[in-house]
Amino acid sequence: MLDEDTDTLPVTIQPDRTVRVKVLDNCGLACTFCHNEGTAVTADNTPGRSTGRVSIYLGTNGASFLPARIEPGLDFAVALAAMKGTIETDEVHFTGGEPTLHPRLDDMVHLAGKVGLAVGITSNGENGAAVIPACAKAGLSKINFSVFGTTAGELASIQGGKYRSSKLADRKLRALSESIETAAACGVSSSANIVVPDSKHIDRALRLVEQHGHSVTVRLLNSLSGGDASINAVNAVLRELGAVPVRHVFTAGASGWRTQYELPDGNAVCFKRIRQVRLPETCTGCRFNNGTECEEGYYGIRLYRAQEGPFMVGVCIQRMDLCMTLGEFTMSRVGHEVRELRRSEEHRLRQRFNNRID
Template sequence: MLPDTRKFEVLRISILSHCNFACVYCAPKEKENPSSRHAHTHSLGPNQLDKNLHLLKAHIKIKEVHLTGGEPTLHKNLIELIQIVKKHNIQEIALTSNGHFQSELLKEMVSTGLTRINFSLDSMSQSVFERLSDRKIPVSHVLNQIKSAKQLGLKVKINTTVLRGLNDQEVLKLLSWCGEEGIPIRFLEFMKMGPLHEEHPSYFYSAEEIRNQILTKYRFQNYPTPPDSTAQYYITNEGYIFGMIANHTEPFCSGCNRLRMDSRGRIYGCLSDETSFEIPDTFDEIQNTLEKAMLTKKKEFTGSELSMKYIGG
């Protein structure tokens, strides 16, 4: 029995540690430290994923596997990885992406077993999008990918990290676009993690500020939210659904059911703790390791200097 009222049910896997964007809150080039123990890129191999899932499933009931990165669509074996997760009878297979990939890949992922995709979309303004991502990529391409994913029958969500002075004035525009497309959007408080760990107060924009901004145009009420959800959901009078992921001001750690695996195959119990564990081969040792991972879970989010691209955003 794991020593906590909480239990691991969702496995988030950072299948690789690199990305084709250099977002200011995750991997700004001027903040990258080549001497860091996490600086070298890694990719999770199909055999290791298969082995780790087999070992973990003997101890925990995994109801969802969420593939993250880095940018998971860069993984050369992505389709095979999805097939492996499907083979282990995982009902919900999700992926988070920045949307910058070939359109044909969407169809492949759906036919292989992907059930949900979350797109990171921090701006609809081309200039702000370029500033945030440090890439000259048409934001229209990402918007078209989002529409295509919905048309293919995938469950789609949008994640927007709101940073003061950068994209905080785009909240209403993003909500309106997503609402008209019938896609839920989740606004994230900027988490005290990674390269901007020390500068966090300068960029932080709270969930209350976001809600107050939405109230200038929309009226909304609470929307049914699962107890283990990281977001608190709302619905406007127009039927637009949005959520708030407020790690700092409205922590939800008490309901966290997530276990994380990095691109080296090591597992983490908590975003706010850099302690990682290798998955052992024997039954008793695995149980002991999972108990240790559970003990790293915090009562509330405290942040970490580890970038999200290494532990899975």
């Protein structure tokens, strides 16, 4: 495994200037490990409905509101402008649920662009072919596809309830392939994220590169619970591909970082990891702030809309009890803390890698 402190690769530092926005809760999958951006599944809190979907941190994270679908109106524009002014944001990343199921996703993209924000989405691809062309025209700049299986059996095996169907999984995988190719045809920059928990998943990662590496940058993620076995599996994938490391990329002020690799055919893959980044005040004393229970560190700011209520801002999907209304956030110490973390992290990383920054 590469050691970013001792190797000689160039380093790129990108300050975190992104807000993740949960635009709706609907999803056509029921992955057994879904965190659902920390919120409960809205449909399962409707009398007589049960989807089989989960939100894995819900039992301990103190979530106190149900998420509503955000609409592309004046109140959303004002909310984005408030976030932009509070934490120096220049990009929003739409999440869900599954954002391609939003009936006005192109209008959402257009509105965010009018506020002066670049727009990306995270998607499982189930409805992308239908909406990506309009979203691309509206200004969509990138898509992170989440890949949970490369065969129908793989995808079905991690689904709950009625979604545990190979026939349904096959349809979802065909939709994902169509979405990836549509994004490429529309000129939207795309990546495909796949977790490699252990050696049993090496072939799955290799299939993803073979199937879609010409259209997307495949990003290999290690499983935090998998420890060294997962890291070793990712490295085995990279060796099998003949991948050559070319640079490290750090997000200053958030826990994500990645190493970029070049393949023999000229395509690219990345190894995406989590660093131990914490908010210096908010995370101090948190019961999860230890070497095992804090799973994503401080990953960034999230914006929600509470059902029949205000916009809400969160800093941790394992501590949804820390959420506050947007109005409270703009006046709070937390906004200042986020800005200072971004600036101090960038300064620290530039000092650490001062002779390798390109």
